[in-house]
Amino acid sequence: MSSSSENENSEITKRMVAPYINGFSLRVYVFLLNYFPGFASLSFWNTGITALRKLNLDEVPTTLPLPLPKEYFGIEETKKVDGLEIFEENESAQQNYSSGFLCTSDFRKAYLTKKATPLQICEILIGKLDESLKRNPPLNAIIKFEREDIIKQATESTTRYANNCSLGPLDGVPIAVKDEVDVKGYETNVGTSFINRGVIAETDATVIDRLREKGAIIVGKTAMHEIGLGITGNNPSVCTSRNPYNVDHYAGGSSSGSASAVASGLCPITVGCDGGGSIRIPSAFCGIYGLKTSCGRFSSKGEIPLAPTVAVSGPMAATANDLALAYYVMAGKDEDDANTYYQPKPTLSGLFNTKDLSDLKIGIYTAWNKQVCNPAITLALNDFIEKLKLLGANIIEIDIPELEEARLAHLLTIGSEISTFAKQHKENFHKFNCESKSTISMFNFAKASDYVISQQLRTRFMRNLSNLFNKQVNLILTPSTAITAPKIYPNSLKYGEADLETLSNAMMFITFVNFSGLPAVSVPAGYDDNQLPIGLQFVAKWFDEATLLRIAKVSEEILGDKRKRPSNDYWFGDLIQE
Numbered sequence: 001m002s003s004s005s006e007n008e009n010s011e012i013t014k015r016m017v018a019p020y021i022n023g024f025s026l027r028v029y030v031f032l033l034n035y036f037p038g039f040a041s042l043s044f045w046n047t048g049i050t051a052l053r054k055l056n057l058d059e060v061p062t063t064l065p066l067p068l069p070k071e072y073f074g075i076e077e078t079k080k081v082d083g084l085e086i087f088e089e090n091e092s093a094q095q096n097y098s099s100g101f102l103c104t105s106d107f108r109k110a111y112l113t114k115k116a117t118p119l120q121i122c123e124i125l126i127g128k129l130d131e132s133l134k135r136n137p138p139l140n141a142i143i144k145f146e147r148e149d150i151i152k153q154a155t156e157s158t159t160r161y162a163n164n165c166s167l168g169p170l171d172g173v174p175i176a177v178k179d180e181v182d183v184k185g186y187e188t189n190v191g192t193s194f195i196n197r198g199v200i201a202e203t204d205a206t207v208i209d210r211l212r213e214k215g216a217i218i219v220g221k222t223a224m225h226e227i228g229l230g231i232t233g234n235n236p237s238v239c240t241s242r243n244p245y246n247v248d249h250y251a252g253g254s255s256s257g258s259a260s261a262v263a264s265g266l267c268p269i270t271v272g273c274d275g276g277g278s279i280r281i282p283s284a285f286c287g288i289y290g291l292k293t294s295c296g297r298f299s300s301k302g303e304i305p306l307a308p309t310v311a312v313s314g315p316m317a318a319t320a321n322d323l324a325l326a327y328y329v330m331a332g333k334d335e336d337d338a339n340t341y342y343q344p345k346p347t348l349s350g351l352f353n354t355k356d357l358s359d360l361k362i363g364i365y366t367a368w369n370k371q372v373c374n375p376a377i378t379l380a381l382n383d384f385i386e387k388l389k390l391l392g393a394n395i396i397e398i399d400i401p402e403l404e405e406a407r408l409a410h411l412l413t414i415g416s417e418i419s420t421f422a423k424q425h426k427e428n429f430h431k432f433n434c435e436s437k438s439t440i441s442m443f444n445f446a447k448a449s450d451y452v453i454s455q456q457l458r459t460r461f462m463r464n465l466s467n468l469f470n471k472q473v474n475l476i477l478t479p480s481t482a483i484t485a486p487k488i489y490p491n492s493l494k495y496g497e498a499d500l501e502t503l504s505n506a507m508m509f510i511t512f513v514n515f516s517g518l519p520a521v522s523v524p525a526g527y528d529d530n531q532l533p534i535g536l537q538f539v540a541k542w543f544d545e546a547t548l549l550r551i552a553k554v555s556e557e558i559l560g561d562k563r564k565r566p567s568n569d570y571w572f573g574d575l576i577q578e
Helices: 023-035 037-046 049-054 085-089 104-112 118-134 147-162 206-213 256-263 280-286 320-330 338-342 375-390 403-423 426-431 434-445 448-471 500-507 511-516 545-562
Strands: 142-144 174-178 217-222 246-250 269-274 289-292 312-317 361-364 394-397 475-479 520-527 533-540
Touching: 023 037, 023 434, 037 049, 037 434, 049 403, 049 448, 104 118, 104 147, 104 320, 118 142, 118 147, 118 174, 118 217, 142 256, 147 217, 174 256, 206 217, 206 269, 206 320, 217 256, 256 269, 256 280, 256 312, 269 289, 269 320, 280 289, 280 520, 280 533, 289 320, 289 545, 312 320, 320 545, 375 394, 375 475, 375 520, 375 533, 375 545, 403 426, 403 434, 403 448, 403 511, 448 511, 475 545, 520 545, 533 545
Parallel strands: 174 217, 174 269, 361 394, 361 475
Antiparallel strands: 142 217, 269 312, 289 312, 289 520, 475 533, 520 533
16 A cells, blocks of 8 residues: 555545436436436446455455454543543533533533523423424424423423432433434434334333433434435435524534534534444534444444444534533443443543643544645644644654545445345335435445455454554544535425535545444534534544543634534523523
8 A cells, every 4th residue: 555645646535426416307317227227237336336346355354343352452441530420520620612502511500500490491492492493494403302201301300400319410401312213202214204104112222211311301303314325414305404504504414403403502412323424424514523432332222223334323512521421321331232242331531631632642644634625624624733733742644554445345335234224115115215216226236245345344444443543543633524514405405416526525534434433523623714614533443432532622622712603593501501
């Protein structure tokens, strides 16, 4: 593999380029895909995936990117002064960098000082949820909520505070959940108009149950890109979420509603899922914090298995503290999910150590990072690098071999897995929107051998990354996306759109993390000339979310008061903030 210096004038990962299609033209395109197999075959070839067939690999396939125990040696496993109490013990270190965004500590203080009750807050929130869906255009963030259930939870939380027996910092805090994760009393439709229609979840997913145990108020389900097959949130089947910074732009996908809900101030925390950037992309587009956890860190019980070898759930939040808080509550082994047995105990070690980064080695792949499309992203990245140096961080130039091959292998893997899921509903295939149909039809031409080769490559790619983390760096820093939030074209709202170039630019720095099972965080890093948010991504070794959460707090302090609330928000901080 060539060194980064030799590659500076070439693409490290290739962009997929194809004509932009929407409206009636997209319907014609889908018709051709479905009724002329040769056309679908040509489309599959145009993805470049068939290049994997030329690889000569000897590795045993890795079908689930769980690291061997040696991969996480050195990660502190104790919870001593490391759990939820860490926020109380470090209260003096929690300078408010939220720039007006509400966080759990705001709710907590209001409840403890009797300035407001969870019931009062939730009654106001219900009104704001209604308002968000009735505006023109509707925000379409939290799209399903049950008033009586919210009031019931809020009443119980209010009673606990009145009796001085609250359940901790999450008690009474509103949290919404992506419609890919089971919430008791709700359908789990995964962004479709028909899957699980009329089927009400009788239990919560494990990660939701853990939030509820700490008193969080689950206020409803958020919108998403249909079956996770996209990065914009465009969903003609149900609704399209809007970006609170500019409602004429996408919120990102596929956890679009979760990002929009946090950025707009409806909730300080939401739950998303990430199979190809579906937490980090909308977090970057909406200017919030989003954590993609290690494979096997969160239980997948109660989550729809759209892409089980690359997708995980994770928290999205307005502030770094809340990201850490939600992570710690949701993480850990689950006896009902054997894949969680591999992990060390979750930790928040070093969370408030933000002034001295001399213990951190941060890898930068300069040639790769230069592939951004928006100059403002490059400026933000370079500014952060200089600020990290001033804090003592060691910035190291690195090379990551076979990034393009890993991109193709991830595309083959996630495309095959989601298409296989979709085929379980073949009797309702006609109800999928045009974008979903086109992708599903295209992956009919993937071979079983393509999937096996991809998993062989995963073995080698993980080994290379393991060597990189064990020998050179603690973190890797990239842009989250090569672009900021794309514009919504009105013609795309009825039938959807096919926009491979935007897809490619959004996922350029993202998918190697899903393919290898690594954890990563997207952090806000400023705004472009159109005042759309910019996100940067930090990647750590397996199960080292603690270092990611620490660097998220560092990033929050670097951005400081340059962070701005969006123009389209539902902030009600005047009710609870001092």
